[in-house]
Amino acid sequence: DVKVTQSSRYLVKRTGEKVFLECVQDMDHENMFWYRQDPGLGLRLIYFSYDVKMKEKGDIPEGYSVSREKKERFSLILESASTNQTSMYLCASSPETSGRAAQYFGPGTRLTVT
Amino acid sequence: AQKITQTQPGMFVQEKEAVTLDCTYDTSDPSYGLFWYKQPSSGEMIFLIYQGSYDQQNATEGRYSLNFQKARKSANLVISASQLGDSAMYFCAMREVISSGSARQLTFGSGTQLTVLP
Numbered sequence: 001d002v003k004v005t006q007s008s009r010y011l012v013k014r015t016g017e018k019v020f021l022e023c024v025q026d027m028d029h030e031n032m033f034w035y036r037q038d039p040g041l042g043l044r045l046i047y048f049s050y051d052v053k054m055k056e057k058g059d060i061p062e063g064y065s066v067s068r069e070k071k072e073r074f075s076l077i078l079e080s081a082s083t084n085q086t087s088m089y090l091c092a093s094s095p096e097t098s099g100r101a102a103q104y105f106g107p108g109t110r111l112t113v114t
Numbered sequence: 115a116q117k118i119t120q121t122q123p124g125m126f127v128q129e130k131e132a133v134t135l136d137c138t139y140d141t142s143d144p145s146y147g148l149f150w151y152k153q154p155s156s157g158e159m160i161f162l163i164y165q166g167s168y169d170q171q172n173a174t175e176g177r178y179s180l181n182f183q184k185a186r187k188s189a190n191l192v193i194s195a196s197q198l199g200d201s202a203m204y205f206c207a208m209r210e211v212i213s214s215g216s217a218r219q220l221t222f223g224s225g226t227q228l229t230v231l232p
Contacts, residue, residue: 009157033220042118042205042222043159058219090159100166102149103220105159 003027004106006091012112019078021109023091030095032074033103034058034066037088049074081113117141118206118223125228127196134181135191135226137206143167147209148189149220150180154202162204165189196230203227 007022025032031050035043035058045058047066055066063085067075074093078085088110092103117140127133139148150162165173165180173180181190193200206223 035222040224042224043207043220044222045219048219088157092159100147100164102161102164104161105151108157110157 004091004093004104006089006106006109008109009107010110010112012114013078013081014114015082017078017081017113019081019111019113021076021078021089021091021111023074023076023093023106024072025074025093025104026072027093027095027104028071029093029104030071031093031103032068033092033094034064034074034076035090035092036060037090037108043090046076081111083113085111086113087111118208118221120206120223120226122226123224125226126231127193127228128231129198130195132192132194133196133228135193135204135206135228137189137191137223139187139189139206139208141187141208141210143210148180148182149207149209150178150189150191151205151207151222152200152202153205153225159205163191193228198230198232201228201230 004025013019033048034046037043044060046064049055049068065077088108090108091106094101094103119138146167148165152160163175163178165182172182177194179192203225205225207220
């Protein structure tokens with residue numbers, strides 16, 4: 001079974017803090033993704049990575065950065081957390097295939113910025 | 115740009131009955147994939163079923179089936195014989211091709227909250 005883990009289920013941070021969210025997958029997947037989920041808006045893509053050290057902006061990258069130093073690990077960084085970044089953050093991975101590959105998600109991190 | 119629309123914010127169904135969750139999409143790509151995910155209250159997104167735009171038959175996976183009507187751009191999820199454990203948020207998603215790199219981005223709808231009544 002594919003397993004995607006995230007470092008924390010719940011996190012509370014103060015405005016202005018630097019925040020690291022870690023994601024690890026154990027299936028040797030090439031592609032990894034970070035989404036945020038807000039009520040009524042579904043999931044929105046922040047960043048994705050298709051290889052080590054490679055990254056691409058998603059739909060809402062502002063205020064975020066990412067790091068992928070190893071294939072199995074994809075980190076999301078909030079350089080200076082703000083209250084509007086309070087959200088559920090979901091990490092996903094998928095294999096490098098041409099078509100039908102689903103994305104497999106971790107359990108999510110509920111981040112509150114006060 | 116792609117767009118996924120789920121017009122039912124909430125649905126109720128009686129246990130053991132079938133239920134259809136609606137999803138319409140908009141794309142100019144001839145090749146695309148449609149996915150359904152289930153999100154229980156625990157928060158994890160669970161992949162349910164996939165339909166490719168060139169697939170000749172509707173996808174089925176156990177009690178889940180996808181009613182794919184390409185001309186109408188709809189991809190409704192049908193859950194047969196509903197169970198209490200089916201109560202969850204359900205998301206429809208579409209995969210697009212990224213011009214750079216090989217990652218396949220998913221675009222999600224806003225979701226439908228399904229409640230199964232005993």
